Amino acid sequence: MLKRMANGILVGAAALLVVGAASAQTPPTARQLELAQRYVAAMQMEKTVGATTDALLPAMMGTGVDKLPEAKRAEFMAIMRETTRDMVLALSARMAPILAETFTEKELEDVVAFYEGPSGRAFVEKAPLLTAKMAPIMRELAPQMQQQLLERLCKDGGCPPGAQAK
Structure with a gap:
């Protein structure tokens, strides 16, 4: 379960970095x-993903984390936060060449202008606040989503071992 969550967080972080219309152009x-490196820096992925992890991890984990003693819950969250940060830093360090190959110079100029400008900086600065405001909605929707997922998996006899749809 934790491995799947960690993979989901990494995929989400990668998707945030490469979202948009891509057009291949090699070599960059x-x-x-240079623009791709500025884009990665302006996105402040470590900060954004860290706040997202803090806000959404309990919803993604369901009630499992809530059942842990406070000290263990804090330790678990610290480990997840640190591991996620390390992975985001490693991903960010490798993203610039991929972005440079994927986006045209004009597209990169536009994205960098946005993220380095006042609206882009405000977007990055407010992303953790937005995520925190959405976390209660995620916690509310998570059980329904988990149930729907299980029902769809189990529909054709593909239930995960030990799982049954209601």
Whole structure:
């Protein structure tokens, strides 16, 4: 379960970095690479993903985390936060060349202009607040989503071992 959650967080972080219309162009120019590096820096992925982890991890874990003693819950959250941060840093370090190959120079200029401008900085700054406001909704919807997922998996006899749909 934890491995699947960690993979989900990583996939989500990667999706945040590469979202948008992509057009292949190889090899990237020095300017594209420089713009891609600025884009990665402006996104402040460590901060954004860290706040997202804090806000959404309890909802993703369901009631399992709530059943842990306070000290263990805090330890678990700290480990998840640290592990996620390390993975985001590793991913961010490798993203610039991929972004530079994927986006045109004009697309990178536009994205960098947005994220380095006042609206982009506000977006990055407010993303953790937005995530925190959405966390209660995620906690509310998570059981329904889990049940629907189980029902769909079990429909054709593909239930995970030990799981049964209601």
